[in-house]
Amino acid sequence: MARIVGVDLPKEKRLDVALRYLYGVGSSLSREILTKAQVSPEIRVKDLTDEQVTKLTTVIQRECKVEGDLKREVAQNIKRLVDIGCYRGIRHRRGLPVRGQRTHTNARTRKGPRRLLSVIKPAAAPKPAPRSA
Numbered sequence: 063m064a065r066i067v068g069v070d071l072p073k074e075k076r077l078d079v080a081l082r083y084l085y086g087v088g089s090s091l092s093r094e095i096l097t098k099a100q101v102s103p104e105i106r107v108k109d110l111t112d113e114q115v116t117k118l119t120t121v122i123q124r125e126c127k128v129e130g131d132l133k134r135e136v137a138q139n140i141k142r143l144v145d146i147g148c149y150r151g152i153r154h155r156r157g158l159p160v161r162g163q164r165t166h167t168n169a170r171t172r173k174g175p176r177r178l179l180s181v182i183k184p185a186a187a188p189k190p191a192p193r194s195a
Contacts (some may be wrong), residue, residue, distance in 0.1 A: 064107050064115050067122055067129055071107045078103035081118075086128040095121050 064071045064080075071080040081092040096103045099117040101110075122128060127135065143151035153160045159172045170176070 064110050066115065066119050069129065073106070073108040075107055076103065077101065077105050077107060077110070080107045084122070084128045086126065086132040087122075091126065095126065098125070 063073050066081075067084060069084055071083055078089070078092050078096060081087050081095060082089065087095070093103065095118065099114070099121045101114050101118060105114075140151075140154055144155050145151070150160050157172060157174070158165060159169050163169060165173070
């Protein structure tokens with residue numbers, strides 16, 4: 063099992079697909095990394111040599127922001143928006159959709175499960191006794 067930038071890549075997958083397991087690496091960046099490292103994308107991860115793993119690691123560390131660095135940068139960007147109090151920052155703070163989606167219906171992923179508003183009924187008043195005539 064190859065370990066690149068602290069992530070174990072799945073053994074049986076092709077290399078161009080396996081690199082997508084790194085946070086911040088998609089299909090186009092994966093292909094770009096492989097061409098710069100001069101490694102074939104069709105090769106399986108289990109067939110990588112130590113030299114190829116070293117090449118991939120150096121290219122990724124030198125030219126890409128992935129994993130911890132990228133997560134830290136994204137978190138800092140969100141924190142900056144929240145601190146300056148802009149519209150997007152307020153939406154982040156309240157846990158609402160940030161990019162203009164509707165919230166009257168939908169937005170359940172961002173807002174969480176529905177909270178029922180006071181389902182408790184007021185205690186029923188005792189019925190008056192029937193009159194006997």
